[in-house]
Amino acid sequence: MPEQAINDYIPVLLLTGFAVSFAAFNLVASWLLGKKALTNPAKDSPFECGMVPFHTERRRFSVRFYVVAMLFILFDIEVVFLYPWAVKFQALGAFGFAEMLVFLGVLIIGWWYVIKKGALDWSSSRRHTLRRSA
Amino acid sequence: MSLAVLTFADDPIFYLAANLAKIVVFTHIVLILSALSVLAERKVSAWMQDRLGPNRVGPGGILQPAADALKFFFKEDIVPGHVDKVLYILAPAIALMPALIVLAVIPYGPPLTVLGETIPMVIADLDIGILFVFAISSLGVYGIVLAGWASNSKYPMLGGVRASAQMISYEVMLGLSVVGIFMSTESLRLTDVITSQVDGTWFMFSQPIAFIIFVIAAFAETNRLPFDLPEAETELVAGYHTEYSSMKFAMFFIGEYTAMFVFSALVAVLFLGGWDIPFMSNADFEALGNWGTLLGFLSFFVKCLAFLFFYIWVRWTIPRFRFDQLMNLGWKVLMPIALVNVVLTGVVLGWLGS
Numbered sequence: 001m002p003e004q005a006i007n008d009y010i011p012v013l014l015l016t017g018f019a020v021s022f023a024a025f026n027l028v029a030s031w032l033l034g035k036k037a038l039t040n041p042a043k044d045s046p047f048e049c050g051m052v053p054f055h056t057e058r059r060r061f062s063v064r065f066y067v068v069a070m071l072f073i074l075f076d077i078e079v080v081f082l083y084p085w086a087v088k089f090q091a092l093g094a095f096g097f098a099e100m101l102v103f104l105g106v107l108i109i110g111w112w113y114v115i116k117k118g119a120l121d122w123s124s125s126r127r128h129t130l131r132r133s134a
Numbered sequence: 135m136s137l138a139v140l141t142f143a144d145d146p147i148f149y150l151a152a153n154l155a156k157i158v159v160f161t162h163i164v165l166i167l168s169a170l171s172v173l174a175e176r177k178v179s180a181w182m183q184d185r186l187g188p189n190r191v192g193p194g195g196i197l198q199p200a201a202d203a204l205k206f207f208f209k210e211d212i213v214p215g216h217v218d219k220v221l222y223i224l225a226p227a228i229a230l231m232p233a234l235i236v237l238a239v240i241p242y243g244p245p246l247t248v249l250g251e252t253i254p255m256v257i258a259d260l261d262i263g264i265l266f267v268f269a270i271s272s273l274g275v276y277g278i279v280l281a282g283w284a285s286n287s288k289y290p291m292l293g294g295v296r297a298s299a300q301m302i303s304y305e306v307m308l309g310l311s312v313v314g315i316f317m318s319t320e321s322l323r324l325t326d327v328i329t330s331q332v333d334g335t336w337f338m339f340s341q342p343i344a345f346i347i348f349v350i351a352a353f354a355e356t357n358r359l360p361f362d363l364p365e366a367e368t369e370l371v372a373g374y375h376t377e378y379s380s381m382k383f384a385m386f387f388i389g390e391y392t393a394m395f396v397f398s399a400l401v402a403v404l405f406l407g408g409w410d411i412p413f414m415s416n417a418d419f420e421a422l423g424n425w426g427t428l429l430g431f432l433s434f435f436v437k438c439l440a441f442l443f444f445y446i447w448v449r450w451t452i453p454r455f456r457f458d459q460l461m462n463l464g465w466k467v468l469m470p471i472a473l474v475n476v477v478l479t480g481v482v483l484g485w486l487g488s
Contacts, residue, residue, distance in 0.1 A: 006142045011153045011258040012238045018157055019234035023227035023385065030381030034211040044215035046287030047376050058286065065299050068461070072302040075469075079309035082476065083265060086316040089480065090487060097480050104473060111469065120465045122458030 067119050078107055145251075152253050160257060164237055168391035169199035171442050178446045202384075209380040214285075217377065221284035226378065226385035229277025233392035236270050239263050240399045241325045243409045243431035244419045255427060256325060263324040264316070267400065268309055271355070274393060275301040278357075278364060278374050281386070285377040293373030296457065297357065297364035303464045304354035304361075310472035311347035314479035315404055328408030332416050338405040343475040345405045347468050352397040354464070356390065358445055360452040361460055368454075398441035402434060406441075409434045 085092070085100055114120060142149045173188065173195065180187025188195035213219060243255040260266050275298060282294015315337050316322055319330045331337060338345050354361040365373030375386045402408055409419075409430030419426035455463070 008258055008260050010142065010150075011157065012235070012260070014153060015157050015161070015238045015257055016231075016235055018161060019231040020227075022161075022234065023230050026230075026381050026385055026388075027223065027227060030207050030209075030211050033207045034209055034380050037210050039215070043212065046214065046216055046285070047289060047371060048287075058283075058291070061291075061295055065295055068299045068303060071465075072306060075306045076302075076309065079306055079313070080265075082310070082313045083316065083322065086313045087320055087322060089317040090320055090483065094484065097484055100480070101477065104477065108470075108473065115466065120461060122461050 064119075064122060071114060071119065074110070075107075078103075148249075148251065152248070152251075153257065156253070156255075156257050160237060160240075160242060161234060164234075164392060164395055165388070167438075167442075168388060168395050169203070171391050171394065171446075172202070172387065173198050174442070175446050175449075178443065179450060182447075182450045206381045206384040211380040211382070214377055216286045218284040218286065221280050222377075223382070225277050225281035225284055226382040226389070227277075228280060229274055230385045230389040230392070232270050232273040232277075233389045233396055236267055236396050237392075239266050239324055240396065241328055241403060241408060242434055244427050246427045247424060254325065255431065259323060259325055261321075261323050263322045263327075264312065264404075265322060267396075268305065271393065271396065272301070272305055274389065277386075277389065281378070282364075282374040285374070287377050289370040289372070289376045290374045293364040293366075293370050293376070297374060300357070300361065300363060300460060301355055303461060304351045307347055307464055307468045307472055308351040308355060310469065310476065311344045311351065312404055313472075313476045314341050314344050317476075317479050317483060324403050324408075328403060328410065329416055331407040332410045332414070332419070336405060336407040336410070341405070341475070341479070343471060343478075347472050347475070348405065349401065350463075350468065352401065353445070353448065354460070356393045356397055356445075358394070359449040360455050362454060363457055363460060366454060394442060394445055395438065398438040398445070399434075401441050402437035406437045408437075 081103070082100075085096065089096065176198075177187045177195065179185075188198040191197040191201045213222060238257040239260050241254070241256040241259070245252045245254045247253070278297040278301070279294045282290040282292075282297065285291070285294075315327065318340070319327050321327070327337075334340075353359075357364050364370075365375070370376070375383055378386065411429060411433045419430060422429065
């Protein structure tokens with residue numbers, strides 16, 4: 001259905017063009033119009049309440065953020081699977097519903113495993129370090 | 135609805151002109167509304183704290199956003215020496231654009247008739263509707279994370295990392311909560327969701343659990359209090375935009391307030407009946423013609439503004455969550471409730487259908 005696609009997506013492309021040009025206009029206009037001033041070491045340094053920073057901030061951060069990102073991919077894909085089923089839910093009838101219950105059951109087991117493993121416990125590491133230092 | 139809708143093949147020039155007009159009109163309405171909601175934020179905050187708020191620029195301070203915008207343009211555009219220049223400059227643009235592109239699928243009112251042609255009051259009435267919203271609006275997290283990363287500074291880095299975990303977590307809840315709606319409408323097209331509510335009940339009443347989860351997730355997705363951890367002033371100075379100045383700083387705000395409008399509009403479309411007015415049916419809107427479009431348009435924007443007010447109201451009512459509380463609420467409370475809601479909806483619909 002090329003004609004359908006033209007009708008549906010030409011306006012989206014036009015709006016994308018508008019959004020890009022609006023963002024570009026803002027960046028360029030503030031660069032052209034903005035006050036130009038001399039720079040100095042204090043202005044060039046990261047915001048730090050008056051201290052002189054002595055290392056880069058791109059250090060390691062907690063592994064929990066990676067775990068959340070991975071779980072997001074798993075669960076979000078499962079949410080996307082639900083949509084085509086939801087649209088056809090009434091046509092599929094009881095069989096489709098039972099199949100989705102099995103799918104959701106597997107999903108819940110996985111979710112329960114994640115919870116029990118403590119993958120989503122944000123405060124346990126603090127307890128752990130306290131115990132170790134004591 | 136029975137009239138033929140204007141297509142590209144019928145009349146390419148009129149089609150392009152109509153679509154350009156729609157884009158210009160709707161984006162300007164939304165951008166002006168988001169500028170005014172910055173002012174409303176300050177005014178309502180002042181009202182709730184028994185202050186006056188901005189009242190010097192124009193009558194009652196109404197021109198304050200225009201003055202702010204002008205001032206932003208003329209401020210020094212600082213690019214600090216320690217940042218990753220390309221990403222630092224691109225990040226505000228990446229934060230701003232998705233919020234604007236999502237406006238494409240929001241239905242603002244019933245179809246308008248111009249020169250005998252029916253023009254739907256939505257920029258692109260896509261059949262994937264809600265999936266387009268989730269796909270594009272989730273790109274906004276890149277802007278915030280890249281801003282935090284490119285700034286190469288302590289507070290923006292922490293804000294960016296927090297934002298990534300928070301926004302992707304609540305996206306799961308956002309997607310799960312509304313599945314029930316599409317089980318009863320059998321279409322992902324947002325105009326179908328509205329027309330089914332105009333003749334039936336609003337999903338706020340038939341899907342109350344979904345409504346509450348969606349509203350909570352909308353607050354988390356737009357980084358608003360009580361979930362504004364990526365920019366928590368008391369801990370992170372200003373979070374991911376600490377190192378930004380001039381218009382780049384403002385672009386994060388335009389993006390944030392436009393996203394707030396988008397989520398208000400989504401709440402209106404999905405749960406509050408969109409352009410519906412109680413006791414009016416689809417036939418009534420069609421019978422009124424273009425006056426029906428105007429009424430629907432006003433009704434839709436009244437709902438959006440009411441929800442924007444709710445955003446500000448909550449900001450001054452509820453204190454900020456801690457990060458572990460935020461994550462526990464999302465993954466351990468809202469997620470199972472949303473799944474139960476999907477199953478419950480299935481049972482009820484199956485029972486009613488048989």
